[in-house]
Amino acid sequence: MLTIVMVLKESENYEEAEEFFQLGNEKFPDDSRFYQQLADVAMRQKLYDDAMSIVDKGIETVDRKDGLTLLAYKADLQIRNEDLDGTRRTVEVMRESGFRPGYIDWIEARIKLGDGQWFDAGQAVEQVRTEMAGSPGM
Numbered sequence: 001m002l003t004i005v006m007v008l009k010e011s012e013n014y015e016e017a018e019e020f021f022q023l024g025n026e027k028f029p030d031d032s033r034f035y036q037q038l039a040d041v042a043m044r045q046k047l048y049d050d051a052m053s054i055v056d057k058g059i060e061t062v063d064r065k066d067g068l069t070l071l072a073y074k075a076d077l078q079i080r081n082e083d084l085d086g087t088r089r090t091v092e093v094m095r096e097s098g099f100r101p102g103y104i105d106w107i108e109a110r111i112k113l114g115d116g117q118w119f120d121a122g123q124a125v126e127q128v129r130t131e132m133a134g135s136p137g138m
Contacts, residue, residue, distance in 0.1 A: 014041050018041045018042075021034055021037045021041060025038060030063065030066070031062070034058075035055060035061075036070065036073055039051040039052075039073070048081045052077065055074045055077065068097060068099070071094055075091065075107050078090060079107070084111050087107065088111065090107075106128045109121050
């Protein structure tokens with residue numbers, strides 16, 4: 001089901017894709033993929049607030065592991081929408097939730113980039129690259 005509906009989404013048939021993702025979400029409310037795909041459909045339509053509401057609902061609904069996946073997705077959506085203050089708040093929740101420091105450093109580097117701190121962002125990315133090169137599973 002997910003694959004077929006993703007094809008609809010990619011072909012910009014957003015109404016039909018949203019309808020099927022919503023159906024899947026109702027049938028499988030503990031599956032974070034439906035929340036993520038519904039949020040992506042909203043973002044493609046430039047409905048940022050709707051996307052954030054969907055992700056937040058998913059974070060509250062799914063188990064902790066899948067909630068962490070949605071939390072990381074939320075940070076990415078916030079950066080893409082230039083909501084850097086929101087991203088900073090999400091980073092704090094990520095930190096409290098036990099995300100790996102290297103991943104948090106990556107998000108913070110992206111925040112610096114969004115703030116126009118090019119030099120600092122470049123240094124931060126280089127530090128993250130160095131850290132991740134020596135960490136299995138990153």
